[in-house]
Amino acid sequence: MTRIPLLGEKQVGRFTRIAFRFARRRFGEVPEPFRAAAHHTGLMWTYAIHESAYERAATRLRPELRDLVVHRVATRIGCSWCVDFGTMLAVRAGLSVERHRELAHYASSPAFTELEKLALAYADAMTDLPMTVTDEQVAGLRSRLGDAELIELTYAISLENLRARTNHALGLTAQGYTNGDSCPVPWDVQISAAAPAPGRASAPR
Known part of the structure; x- marks a missing residue:
C-alpha cells in the first residue's frame, strides 16, 4: 500500500x-x-x-547500456515500480531483457562486455552510500566513451537514483505494466541476488 x-x-x-x-x-x-x-x-x-x-x-549513450545501468540502480535501491516500468519501456523499444537475469553477477558473467561491466560498477559506486566512485573508474569510462557520453551515463544513473529513491520512499511498488511476463526474474529474486557481497558496504534501502 x-x-x-x-x-x-x-x-x-x-x-x-x-x-x-x-x-x-x-x-x-x-x-x-x-x-x-x-x-x-x-x-x-x-x-x-x-x-x-x-x-x-539523451541521445549519445547506447540505449542497451543505459537500460542496463538504470535497471541495476533500480534493483540496488529496491524500487519494484522502476523495474516494472523500465522493463516495459525496454520491451517496447525492442531491447532484450534477458541479460537482466545476470545483472547480480555482472562482474563475472560473460553476458556483458568490458565496457558494460565498467558502467555497471560505476552505477553501483554512484548508488552506494557513501559513494565509492574512484578516479580509475571515471578515467576508464572516459577513455572508452568520451566526455559527452560519460556525462550522459552519469546523469542517467543519478536520475534513476532520484526516481527509485522517491518511489521507494512513497511506497510505490510494481504497477503491473509487464504483468509478470516480460520481467526476466521475479522481483524478490532480483533483490536477493542484488545484495552486496560480504565485506562491501551496502547502500541503505
Whole structure:
C-alpha cells in the first residue's frame, strides 16, 4: 500500500487531467508516481517537463547500456515500480531483457562486455552510500566513451537514483505494466541476488 494517496482525475485540476489522459494513452494507464506527484502540481509539471527534455537530449549513450545501468540502480535501491516500468519501456523499444537475469553477477558473467561491466560498477559506486566512485573508474569510462557520453551515463544513473529513491520512499511498488511476463526474474529474486557481497558496504534501502 502506498504511503500517500494516489489522486484520480476527479481529484485534480483541468490541466492535470489532460496530462493524466496523455500518460494513459502513452503507457496504458497513468503512472502512479505521476498520480502521487499531483499533490504538488508545480513539482509534478517540473518532473514531467524534465523527463521529456531528458528523453530528447539523451541521445549519445547506447540505449542497451543505459537500460542496463538504470535497471541495476533500480534493483540496488529496491524500487519494484522502476523495474516494472523500465522493463516495459525496454520491451517496447525492442531491447532484450534477458541479460537482466545476470545483472547480480555482472562482474563475472560473460553476458556483458568490458565496457558494460565498467558502467555497471560505476552505477553501483554512484548508488552506494557513501559513494565509492574512484578516479580509475571515471578515467576508464572516459577513455572508452568520451566526455559527452560519460556525462550522459552519469546523469542517467543519478536520475534513476532520484526516481527509485522517491518511489521507494512513497511506497510505490510494481504497477503491473509487464504483468509478470516480460520481467526476466521475479522481483524478490532480483533483490536477493542484488545484495552486496560480504565485506562491501551496502547502500541503505
